[in-house]
Amino acid sequence: MTSKALSHIRICDFTGQLAGAGATRWLAAFGAEVIRIEDPVRLGRWDVLRGTSPFVDERRGHEFGGGFNNHNVEKLGVTLNLRTDRGKELLAELVAVSDAVTENFAAGVLDRLGFGYDRLAEIRPDIVYVSNCGFGHAGPYRKYKTWGPIVQACCGLTFTSGLPDMPSAGWGYSYMDHHGGNFMAMAIMAGLIHRNRTGEGQWIDMSCTDAGATLLGPAVLDYTVNGRPLRRPGMPFSNRNQFPAMAPHGIYEADGHDAWLALACRDDRDWQAVAEMMGIDDRRFDDLAGRLAHEDDLDDAVRSWTATRDRFEAAAALQAVGVPAEGVAKPVDRIDNDPDTAAWGLWPEVDHGAMGRVRVDGIPVHFSDTDWSLEQGAPLLGEHNQRVLGGLLGLSEAELADLSDQGVI
Structure with missing residues (x-):
């Protein structure tokens, strides 16, 4: 042995x-x-x-x-x-x-x-x-x-x-x-x-x-190079991604008690797939600059789709078209009900x-x-x-x- x-x-x-x-x-x-x-x-x-x-x-x-x-x-x-x-x-x-x-x-x-x-x-x-x-x-x-x-x-x-x-x-x-x-x-x-x-x-x-x-990573670099703190006036502070900028990027409400879906839209190709699946037709969101400028409205549009769907089923549908997404796992999901964990x-x-x-x-x-x-x-x-x-x-x-x-x- x-x-x-x-x-x-x-x-x-x-x-x-x-x-x-x-x-x-x-x-x-x-x-x-x-x-x-x-x-x-x-x-x-x-x-x-x-x-x-x-x-x-x-x-x-x-x-x-x-x-x-x-x-x-x-x-x-x-x-x-x-x-x-x-x-x-x-x-x-x-x-x-x-x-x-x-x-x-x-x-x-x-x-x-x-x-x-x-x-x-x-x-x-x-x-x-x-x-x-x-x-x-x-x-x-x-x-x-x-x-x-x-x-x-x-x-x-x-x-x-x-x-x-x-x-x-x-x-x-x-x-x-x-x-x-x-x-x-x-x-x-x-x-x-x-x-x-x-x-x-x-x-x-x-x-x-x-x-x-x-673990502070980009936040320290941004302050060192640009002299600006992570939290500053006019800068929404949540699950949105700044390094690099992505939109939509966050945790969205799903159907069910305390159920959530994580979504990361990396580029315009991802966004086109997301928009088609969710039925979002808004020219303001066609490019990254527009999505960032109207991020609150963008998040509302995404949320209106995720909130009526099962988190894992919605994630699987997004994954099928190449968009990074996953249902937020609760302990029981990952520990007891996940075949990969086993x-x-x-x-x-x-x-x-x-x-x-x-x-x-x-x-x-x-x-x-x-x-x-x-x-x-x-x-x-x-x-x-x-x-x-x-x-x-x-x-x-x-x-x-x-x-x-x-x-x-």
């Missing part, structure tokens, strides 16, 4: 929530041994998702957080009380046999625990240490703490989303957690590749807010020690020879103390029992 792509990598992992845990989740799916470190006393302090909704049934407690399970599949879990000297000694032993240390605490937390980069490098000179916090460890904002919506507002994403004459809109609660986790996964791998080539470890400091700013295997089930068989997010890439697999749910609190502290570090069962009695694990 071919070994997994990252089965040679071991991660000493302090990450939580999604912005951090989502990063090491990628590595674990491809075979890395990711060892989550948790506090045996202050449950939920390091990762508030451990015991919070969604839940699979009526059971509650620190073993039943659905988000925690989803973000920590295929990881090992150990408990260490780092307020004790013995807990710190055991952590140092784990660092010594790990390739990387990962965390997304607020800036300076791991340093205050006695394990900043200088200490980690002292334990293992070639360690790759990756920290991911709201603003990184440099600059005047480094002490600020962030949460998903705050990151989006501060980096500029919230400003880019909204409807005309309406307040800015968010990008979904965990959008930056996903994006930040993806960036962190790339940072971990880049650090490990450099270490494997040169033997050099290093500290990789990441700012989740700056990761969000990298063929991809995007929602595998894992075995969780307390919840049982639970569906989780898959990974949106496939390797032909060393593909990912998700079979084991998130670790119960301290579930792998015996395997890691005993099997890897060599502690006896009696020693483990004593450490438990002393509150070290």
Whole structure:
């Protein structure tokens, strides 16, 4: 059997929530041994998702957080009380046999625990240490703490989303957690590749807010080159496309409760096909300049056709004449009723020690020879103390029992 792509990598992992845990989740799916470190006393302090909704049934407690399970599949879990000297000694032993240390605490937390980069490098000179916090460890904002919506507002994403004459809109609660986790996964791998080539470890400091700013793209370019903000007087602000200009381009009401159709008309050829299908005969819309000049009337004309039709049937009809269109999928459409999702295997089930068989997010890439697999749910609190502290570090069962009695694990 071919070994997994990252089965040679071991991660000493302090990450939580999604912005951090989502990063090491990628590595674990491809075979890395990711060892989550948790506090045996202050449950939920390091990762508030451990015991919070969604839940699979009526059971509650620190073993039943659905988000925690989803973000920590295929990881090992150990408990260490780092307020004790013995807990710190055991952590140092784990660092010594790990390739990387990962965390997304607020800036300076791991340093205050006695394990900043200088200490980690002292334990293992070639360690790759990756920290991911709201603003990184440099600059005047480094002490600020962030949460998903705050990151989006501060980096500029919230400003880019909204409807005309309406307040800015968010990008979904965990959008930056996903994006930040993806960036962190790339940072971990880049650090490990450099270490494997040169033997050099290093500290990789990441700012989740700056990761969000990298998504601003054309808005930053337009301001840099032309000195104009994305939202300015006379500029409608919605789903209309400016880079490049397209019309009609947007999300239109369809027949049914909360049903919508996405349409992107790229050029005059697309428009001719749309106009013929929808029965729109208005010379103002013959070219792009005219459609842009009368975009409100154009959208009303399109909407009068889409609002009486099933979103998926309308999209299929538009696709048949070469026009990009799709019904806006609700979760049930994509997760349970889409044959392509099933063929991809995007929602595998894992075995969780307390919840049982639970569906989780898959990974949106496939390797032909060393593909990912998700079979084991998130670790119960301290579930792998015996395997890691005993099997890897060599502690006896009696020693483990004593450490438990002393509150070290």
